Amino acid sequence: MDMKTELLENRVFDDIAIGDSASITKEITQDDIALFAVISGDINPAHLDAEYAATSLFHHIVAQGVLTAGLISGVLGTKLPGPGTIYASQDLKFLAPVSPGDTITATCTVTEKILEKHLVVLDCHCVNQNGQEVLRGTAVVLAPVEKVSRPAITLPEVRLLRHERLRSLLARATAGSPMPTAIAHPCDDVSLLAAVEATERGLITPILVGPEQKIRDTAAAHKLDISGFQIVNTANIHESAAKAVALVREGTAKLLMKGALHTDILLHEVMQPGTGLRAGKRLSHVFVMDVPTYPRPLLVTDAAINIAPTLEEKCCIVQNAIELAHVLGIETPHVAILAAVETVNPAMQATVDAAALCKMADRGQITGAILDGPLAFDNAVSAAAAAQKGIKSTVAGQADILLVPNIEAGNILAKQLTFLANADAAGIVLGASVPIILTSRADDDRARLASCAIAVIMAGGQHHG
CATH class of the missing domain: 3.40.718.10 (Isopropylmalate Dehydrogenase)
Known part of the structure; x- marks a missing residue:
């Protein structure tokens, strides 16, 4: 066995004495809080929104509650009594808030042993890096009666995937008025969904350019509400591309968005001398x-x-x-x-x-x-x-x-x-003279909305704050 491998060893009931103590120390991070939110579904802004939390009396209540209590569980499960311990009950009081960056030391001390049930009562408390007590209470556990000594399990690496950058672009784009947008041939579910999503977020005012009945049938089949959208009827893909470009050229629309047609078809109309959207670039x-x-x-x-x-x-x-x-x-x-x-x-x-x-x-x-x-x-x-x-x-x-x-x-x-x-x-x-939004069937909703947001920012002059 590798001598560097950490061993987990327990303390059986008979070897535990009143006054025995064990501790764990951990720095609380924003990722710890985010992981709890992912697992529990608790997206309370008191612990996920730093600006809100700063003004909240109960800021980061999840950190002081679940995460610090989790450290207590860590002491009991790995150190005292250790592997084989069964949690029976706990009574904990949270005395002060805990925020990302705080270093918490959790300590459990044996105060009582109940022989007939092999129960152990422990005083539990947590202090921060300044010595301030943030949690105190008691825990009752069923102590193991058989000795356990085994290598510690290597925990899986966990990475949190954040997409704040595209979200910040979306927030910036929605600060202005919705941008009139000609959508060329939106005759599939992805094109119409992109139009609906961007409209609901206040990014665009869509002008659907394509065969009207086909557009309405597609919307109905996929339960998409387009009742408030303007539709410009066309006969085919090529007419849809030409008309969408014309709407932008005449100023009715400020943005152009690709629907269910090949990019080449749309860009062919964009590049047409005299009728397209060429801008010398x-x-x-x-x-x-x-x-x-x-x-x-x-x-x-x-x-x-x-x-x-x-x-x-x-x-x-x-x-x-x-x-x-x-x-x-x-x-x-x-x-x-x-x-x-x-x-x-x-x-x-x-x-x-x-x-x-x-x-x-x-x-x-x-x-x-x-x-x-x-x-x-x-x-x-x-x-x-x-x-x-x-x-x-x-x-x-x-x-x-x-x-x-x-x-x-x-x-x-x-x-x-x-x-x-x-x-x-x-x-x-x-x-071109206006940004052209391209979306793909493989895009998720963030990517579709971000494509619209970037175009809106470029066309509308929402300057970086």
């Missing part, structure tokens, strides 16, 4: 990703429109993403130009393009950001990985924008982050 797609394991929003471009962009096209793509980053409140975004290696190799066009883009930024041809590349993905998002390779860069490990070499790399990267790293990805097309 190249169209490009950005995924605004909320990756729970990454400390900042991550913009991935281009993963949906430009298949194999040239150097000139990459210049436009990265500038579009930089401008979006500014709107989202990232004042000087760090742009990592991705490739498979960190050195320029003439046989790998992506590395040559990366070097050229960095020099273009130095000469003012790309503005508003700090660029570096070529960088492999690990060096772009991990300072430790970059340090191991001796890479000195202000972008390495701090990337806000990832410029991918081609559409395959971008699509694979975004979907890996979504499906393996539990990221949310809000998709938007930039470069």
Whole structure:
């Protein structure tokens, strides 16, 4: 047996003496409170909303109640009496609040033994790092009568997946008035659900552009209430795309949203000379990703429109993403130009393009950001990985924008982050006269709403606070 393995050993009833004592010390974290909320369903703002809790007399009542009492249980179950102990009853009083960052020491001391039932009565109390008593009471347990000595079980690693960044964008977008939005051919449940959700959250006022009967039949089949929505009747997909673009061009709608039609069909109408929404820029797609394991929003471009962009096209793509980053409140975004290696190799066009883009930024041809590349993905998002390779860069490990070499790399990267790293990805097309909202059947409600929120922020001027 590994000598470093922790052993759990109990104290049988006959070996326990009055006055015996044991303790456990733990720092209470916000994750501890969040885990309890997930398990119990208790989402009381007194312990999940720091601003509310600060004004609440009973702030963080869950921490002082369940978590500190849980430490008592930990002492009884692992130390005194230890493994094999059965909890009989407890009487605890919570004397002071406990907040994240407090270090709590729980102590249990034997005060009485009841021989005929092998019961042990213990005085229990918890104090914080300042010596203030936060809990006191008694516990009665059925002590084990057989000796137990066994290796401690390794607890599973638990990670909390938070998506506050997209939620903050949603809160910012809903601060203004709903944005009139032309939705091209919303003839499936996902398109209509996105319209309903965004309307309910006050993001958009939808204009459904498509075959009216088909739209109504789809809504009825999926029990979606669209009774208050304006519908512009069209005969087919191509007419839906053309009419939705026309509504934006004439000013009736301020945003354009893709429904149940292929992206190419919609963008073909957007790019039509004279009738489209061209704004003198190249169209490009950005995924605004909320990756729970990454400390900042991550913009991935281009993963949906430009298949194999040239150097000139990459210049436009990265500038579009930089401008979006500014709107989202990232004042000087760090742009990592991705490739498979960190050195320029003439046989790998992506590395040559990366070097050229960095020099273009130095000469003012790309503005508003700090660029570096070529960088492999690990060096772009991990300072430790970059340090191991001796890479000195202000972008390495701090990337806000990832410029991918081609559409395959971008699509694979975004979907890996979504499906393996539990990221949310809000998709938007930039470069037209208005933002274009793209949603996918694989999107969850957060991602769909975030896509709308980003478009609303861009079109409505909800400046970063």
